[in-house]
Amino acid sequence: MSASTRSDTGRSTKVSTKGGTISVFGLILLNVTAVISLNNLPAEAEYGLSSIAYYLIAAIFFLVPVALVAAELATGWPEKGGVFRWIGEAFRGRIGFVAMFIAWVEVCVFLPTSLTFGAVSLAYINPDEHEAAALSSNPIFVLGVVLVVFWIALCIALLGSKGFATMAKWGGVIGVFIPIAVLVAFGIAYAAAGNAPQMDVSWSKLIPDFSGFETIVLAASIFLMYAGMEMNAVHVKEVKDATRNYPVAIFASAIVTVLIFVLGTLVIAWLVPAKDISLTQAILVTYFDIFRWAGIPWAGSVVAIMLAVGVLVNITTWVAGPSTGLLAVAKAGYLPKVFQKTNRHGAAVTIMLTQAVIVTLVSVLFVLLPSVQSAYEILNQLANLLYLTVYMLMFASIIRLRYTQKGRPRPFRLGKSNALVWIVAGLGFVASLAAYVFSFIPPDQINVGSPVVYVVVLVALAVVFYAIPNVIYQFRKPSWDANDPNFAPFTWQTERVAASETPTADARTRG
Numbered sequence: 001m002s003a004s005t006r007s008d009t010g011r012s013t014k015v016s017t018k019g020g021t022i023s024v025f026g027l028i029l030l031n032v033t034a035v036i037s038l039n040n041l042p043a044e045a046e047y048g049l050s051s052i053a054y055y056l057i058a059a060i061f062f063l064v065p066v067a068l069v070a071a072e073l074a075t076g077w078p079e080k081g082g083v084f085r086w087i088g089e090a091f092r093g094r095i096g097f098v099a100m101f102i103a104w105v106e107v108c109v110f111l112p113t114s115l116t117f118g119a120v121s122l123a124y125i126n127p128d129e130h131e132a133a134a135l136s137s138n139p140i141f142v143l144g145v146v147l148v149v150f151w152i153a154l155c156i157a158l159l160g161s162k163g164f165a166t167m168a169k170w171g172g173v174i175g176v177f178i179p180i181a182v183l184v185a186f187g188i189a190y191a192a193a194g195n196a197p198q199m200d201v202s203w204s205k206l207i208p209d210f211s212g213f214e215t216i217v218l219a220a221s222i223f224l225m226y227a228g229m230e231m232n233a234v235h236v237k238e239v240k241d242a243t244r245n246y247p248v249a250i251f252a253s254a255i256v257t258v259l260i261f262v263l264g265t266l267v268i269a270w271l272v273p274a275k276d277i278s279l280t281q282a283i284l285v286t287y288f289d290i291f292r293w294a295g296i297p298w299a300g301s302v303v304a305i306m307l308a309v310g311v312l313v314n315i316t317t318w319v320a321g322p323s324t325g326l327l328a329v330a331k332a333g334y335l336p337k338v339f340q341k342t343n344r345h346g347a348a349v350t351i352m353l354t355q356a357v358i359v360t361l362v363s364v365l366f367v368l369l370p371s372v373q374s375a376y377e378i379l380n381q382l383a384n385l386l387y388l389t390v391y392m393l394m395f396a397s398i399i400r401l402r403y404t405q406k407g408r409p410r411p412f413r414l415g416k417s418n419a420l421v422w423i424v425a426g427l428g429f430v431a432s433l434a435a436y437v438f439s440f441i442p443p444d445q446i447n448v449g450s451p452v453v454y455v456v457v458l459v460a461l462a463v464v465f466y467a468i469p470n471v472i473y474q475f476r477k478p479s480w481d482a483n484d485p486n487f488a489p490f491t492w493q494t495e496r497v498a499a500s501e502t503p504t505a506d507a508r509t510r511g
Contacts, residue, residue: 022238024245031253033172034228034317036260038179038307039117042282044222044261045268048199050208052262054222059258062435063226065428066391067254068414069398070230071247072421076401076410078242079488081332082325083230083390088490090397090404094473096490097334099393101469104322104351106386108358111315112146113380115363118311119145124284124304127297132284146363149308153315154356157323160345167316175310179303180260183283186290187267195293199269223435224384225261228318229253230394243411283307323348323355332489333481334473340482378454381439385462388436395429405491 022030044051073086081088081096083103088096122145123136135141156167191197199205229250239245268286284307288300327348330339341350362379401408402418414421440458442451 021240023240024249027239027245027249028253028256029172030317031229031249032256032260033176033310033313034321035226035253035257036176036310037114037117037225037314038176038264038283038310039114039120040225041261041264041268042272044225044265045272045282046274047208048269048274049201049205049266051265051269053206053208055258055262055265058222058226058431059254061427061431062223063229063254063257065395065424065431066226066229067250068424069395069428071250071412072410072414073394073398073401074230074246075243075412076408081328081487082321083394084325084329084332085490086401087390087393087397089492090400091393092492093332093334093490094470095393097329097473098466098469099390100322100325100329101472102386102465103390104326104355105358105465105468106383106390107318107322108355109362109379109386110383111150111318111359112363113383114311114314114318115146115149116142118149118308118315120284121304121307121311124288125301127301129285129288129300136284143363147360149312150315150319150359150363151356153312153319154352156312156316157320157352158343158345158347158349160343160347167313171309171313171316174306175308175313176260179306179310180264182303183267183287183290184263186294187263187270190290190293191270197270198273223431224380224387226257227387227391228321229257247412319352319355320347323351326351328487330480331482331484331487333478334476336477336480337482340484378457382458382461384439385436385458386465388432388439389466391432392429392436395425395432398425408491 044054047054074082077085077089079085082100084096084100086096087099119142120136123141124132126132126135239249264283267290268282271286271289272282284300284304287303288297291297291299291303326335327340327342329335330337330348330351339348339350339354341348343349398414398421399418402421414424440455442454
C-alpha cells in the first residue's frame with residue numbers, strides 16, 4: 001500500500017512506504033518506550049484508587065486526541081518534519097519552526113528528570129536499602145549518573161533509526177515490559193495472600209476529590225505522562241506500509257500505555273503508604289518490599305538494573321526523535337548549515353551534540369537546587385509548559401488544515417465531516433491549556449522553596465525558550481537552505497511559486 005501525497009511541484013504523487021525498516025511491532029515498542037517512564041508512577045500512587053479516574057480522564061481528554069490527531073497528520077503529511085511539517089503547513093514557517101524548536105528544547109529539559117530515575121535505579125543495585133536510599137538522594141551521584149547514561153544514549157542514537165529501533169525492541173522488553181509484569185504479578189500475589197492494603201480500597205475512592213486545588217495541580221501533570229505518542233511520526237517514512245501500520249501502532253500503543261500506568265500505580269499504592277511515597281524512590285522501595293516478602297530480596301537488585309536499561313531506552317528514543325525533526329527544520333533553511341551535518345547513518349550529529357551540551361548544563365540544577373526532588377519538579381514543570389505549547393499548536397493545526405487543504409489525501413481521516421475533528425482536537429486543546437495553566441502552581445506535596453521564586457523561574461525560562469527560535473527565524477539567511485531533494489517544501493510554498501511562475505533560490509526559506 002502507498003500513501004498519496006504531494007510532490008515538490010504540488011502535484012499528487014505516490015510515495016511508497018512498503019520498503020521501510022520499522023515494523024508495526026517495532027513502532028509500538030518505540031511509542032511505548034517513548035511514553036512509558038515508570039518513575040512517573042509514584043506521583044499518581046498517592047491518590048490510590050482515584051488514580052484510575054485520573055488516568056482515564058487524561059486518556060480521554062489528552063492521549064486519545066493526541067493519538068487520533070497524530071494518525072491523520074502523519075499519514076496525510078508523511079513528508080519529513082513531524083510537528084514542524086504539520087504546524088508549518090497550517091501556520092507557515094515561523095510557527096512551525098518555533099514549535100519544532102520548543103519540542104527539541106523540551107527534551108533537553110525533560111531528559112535530566114527522566115535520567116534521575118536511572119540514577120536511583122543504579123543506587124538500588126545495592127541490596128542494603130538504607131545505603132541505596134542515601135546514595136540515591138546524593139545530588140553529586142545523581143548528576144554523575146545522569147551525564148554518563150545520557151552520553152551512552154547519545155552514542156546509540158547516533159547509529160541511526162536501525163540502531164535505536166533495535167534498542168527499543170529489546171531494551172523495551174527488558175526495561176519496561178518485564179519489570180511492570182513482575183510488579184503486577186507479585187502485587188496480585190501479595191494481595192491474594194491477604195496482606196492489608198496501604199490505600200483505602202472503598203468504592204467511594206474511585207471518584208477523585210477535586211476539593212483541594214493543590215492536589216489538582218499535581219494530578220494535572222498526568223497529562224504529560226502520556227506525552228510523546230506523536231514523536232515517532234518523524235520516522236513515518238521508515239515504517240513498513242505506514243498508511244495502514246502507523247494508525248494501528250498508535251492505537252495499540254495507547255491501550256498498552258494506559259494498562260501499564262494503571263496497574264503499576266495501583267501496586268505501589270497497595271504496598272507503600274501515601275505519606276512515605278517518594279517521587280524518585282517509591283517504585284524501587286516497592287520492589288524491595290515485595291521481594292523481601294516473597295523471600296527473594298536479591299531480586300530487587302536485578303530489577304533495579306532492568307529499570308536502568310529501561311531508562312536508557314527511553315532516553316535514546318527521545319534523543320533521536322526530536323533531533324530528527326529539528327534536522328528537517330535545519331535542511332529547510334531555518335538553521336545554519338552546521339546544524340545540517342549528518343553522519344553515515346543519517347543521524348543529526350551537530351544537533352545531538354548541541355543537545356548534549358544543553359542537557360549537561362541543565363543537569364547541574366540537580367546540584368544547585370535545595371533537593372533532588374525540588375529540581376525534579378521544577379524541570380518537569382518547565383518541560384510540561386514547553387511540550388503543552390506544541391500540543392496546543394498541533395491540535396489547532398489539524399482544524400485549520402481541514403479548511404486550508406480540503407483536497408489533501410488523508411489515508412486516515414478523523415471523521416468524514418469536520419464536526420468530529422472539532423470535538424476531538426477541541427477537547428485536546430482545552431485539556432492542554434488547562435494543564436498549561438496548572439503547571440505554574442507549585443504542588444504542596446513537594447518542597448520547592450519559595451513559591452514566588454518557583455513561578456518566576458518557570459516564567460523566565462519559558463520566555464527565553466520561546467524567544468530563541470523567533471530571534472533565529474528573524475535573522476535567518478537564504479544561504480542556509482540545503483536544497484535537500486529529500487525534504488519537500490510546504491504546500492503553500494509550492495502553490496506560491498506556481499502562482500508567480502518565478503521560482504527563487506530561497507523560496508523554501510521565506511514565510
